[in-house]
Amino acid sequence: MQQIVNFILRNKITLFFLLLLCISIGLTIQSHSYHKSKFINSANSITGGIYNTSNSVSSYFNLKSENQKLQEENTRLKALIFNSKLGTKSYIDTTSFDTQYKVTEARIIKNSYALQNNVLLINKGEKDSIKADLGVISPKGIIGITDNTNSKYTSVISILNTTNKISAQLKKTNHYGSLSWNGNSPKVIQLTDIQKNAPIRVGDTITTSGRSDIFPKGVLIGIVKDFKIDITENFFEVNVILFNDMTNLEHVTIIENLDKLLIDALLNPNE
Amino acid sequence: MNNLLSIHTIRFIALILLQVLLFNNINFMGYINPMVYILFIILFPVKNNKTLFLFLSFLLGLIIDIFMDSGGINATATLVTAFIRPAVLKFSFGAVYEHQALKFNNIDFGQKITYITLLTVTHHIIYFSLEIFNTSKIILVLQNTLFSSIFTIILCVLITTIFSTKSK
Numbered sequence: 001m002q003q004i005v006n007f008i009l010r011n012k013i014t015l016f017f018l019l020l021l022c023i024s025i026g027l028t029i030q031s032h033s034y035h036k037s038k039f040i041n042s043a044n045s046i047t048g049g050i051y052n053t054s055n056s057v058s059s060y061f062n063l064k065s066e067n068q069k070l071q072e073e074n075t076r077l078k079a080l081i082f083n084s085k086l087g088t089k090s091y092i093d094t095t096s097f098d099t100q101y102k103v104t105e106a107r108i109i110k111n112s113y114a115l116q117n118n119v120l121l122i123n124k125g126e127k128d129s130i131k132a133d134l135g136v137i138s139p140k141g142i143i144g145i146t147d148n149t150n151s152k153y154t155s156v157i158s159i160l161n162t163t164n165k166i167s168a169q170l171k172k173t174n175h176y177g178s179l180s181w182n183g184n185s186p187k188v189i190q191l192t193d194i195q196k197n198a199p200i201r202v203g204d205t206i207t208t209s210g211r212s213d214i215f216p217k218g219v220l221i222g223i224v225k226d227f228k229i230d231i232t233e234n235f236f237e238v239n240v241i242l243f244n245d246m247t248n249l250e251h252v253t254i255i256e257n258l259d260k261l262l263i264d265a266l267l268n269p270n271e
Numbered sequence: 272m273n274n275l276l277s278i279h280t281i282r283f284i285a286l287i288l289l290q291v292l293l294f295n296n297i298n299f300m301g302y303i304n305p306m307v308y309i310l311f312i313i314l315f316p317v318k319n320n321k322t323l324f325l326f327l328s329f330l331l332g333l334i335i336d337i338f339m340d341s342g343g344i345n346a347t348a349t350l351v352t353a354f355i356r357p358a359v360l361k362f363s364f365g366a367v368y369e370h371q372a373l374k375f376n377n378i379d380f381g382q383k384i385t386y387i388t389l390l391t392v393t394h395h396i397i398y399f400s401l402e403i404f405n406t407s408k409i410i411l412v413l414q415n416t417l418f419s420s421i422f423t424i425i426l427c428v429l430i431t432t433i434f435s436t437k438s439k
Contacts, residue, residue: 016325017350020326028343028347030342030343031341032404040342041337041340050288114301115339115402116403116404119340121340186301
């Protein structure tokens with residue numbers, strides 16, 4: 001017993017080091033699996049508050065380009081309304097109970113794109129009825145999926161995250177695949193598992209497929225840059241250029257599918 | 272002693288804020304960011320309690336991790352860097368370190384560069400191999416380590432040089 005105590009006292013620094021090393025490596029491994037970093041995330045009042053203060057200053061520098069982007073989206077939406085036969089009735093009234101999607105605007109207060117697993121932070125939280133697993137889009141395309149929330153802030157797993165997988169399809173046909181990122185360029189994202197008989201061309205538009213209950217069908221993603229047949233020789237591997245400039249984001253929209261519970265109940269009856 | 276304590280507390284907080292608000296957003300050439308917060312480990316007093324030093328380094332990395340949503344990557348890297356610091360000190364400064372008379376303000380420039388380079392490269396290799404976490408991308412790990420290390424070393428040497436002339 002004496003010897004054990006002596007051993008611990010002699011090597012206390014090494015043992016303390018090993019203890020802390022185990023904790024930190026545990027946290028690292030946890031963070032590499034999707035939806036697991038529950039303790040270490042920036043959706044808390046201190047880090048959120050600091051990022052919010054910093055963003056309230058830095059957002060002034062991008063006012064012009066952000067206004068331009070919002071104006072472009074307004075013009076696009078106006079064009080849709082004027083050209084549709086329904087006239088002005090085509091807008092979605094989110095206050096009535098009859099709609100499927102509820103939308104909330106938010107601001108990105110921390111952007112990140114240089115890492116392998118990028119996580120963003122937005123300034124809306126549980127107070128604004130934001131939950132985990134909601135879709136986040138910008139005027140030009142998809143951004144990511146919400147993850148951890150606290151009362152005022154929410155972390156968003158970016159599409160530029162190697163653990164993220166989103167269902168996507170060709171706009172002109174219904175051939176679908178899954179969208180993931182290989183971690184190389186923040187402008188290019190990979191679409192895998194597209195069936196070999198899909199009529200794919202360079203320049204085709206890729207949109208979300210609406211197969212998962214997170215994003216509605218038809219949210220823009222990007223255009224095909226190039227494609228090749230993968231190792232199994234049954235599927236295409238497509239490089240997609242994003243419409244979004246992920247390095248310059250400010251205003252985003254959070255989409256909540258109000259029928260999610262019903263869909264989940266049908267798809268996973270056992271849970 | 273009290274003065275020393277407050278300097279290190281202020282440096283701890285200031286480096287975290289600088290790193291998170293300024294240096295993480297540089298993105299030179301798209302992905303190169305300096306990690307200047309390891310200056311805290313570089314400049315921590317040699318004589319001090321080793322357990323406390325390990326714990327503070329771990330805490331520093333963990334706080335940066337919380338800001339960056341990166342799990343425990345920074346915590347692991349800073350912890351290992353802090354653990355090997357005595358060996359690096361002995362290698363870079365030799366006899367001066369043995370006599371515990373080391374002052375970071377009046378050391379040889381070449382020795383300082385050796386010391387900062389060794390600690391920075393260790394930190395960056397661990398950081399990037401954990402961040403990328405994929406053996407098939409080992410070239411990317413080395414490339415990131417090289418470029419970020421150069422950036423970090425230049426900034427660390429500049430900052431220590433600028434601030435050392437002022438005190439004593």
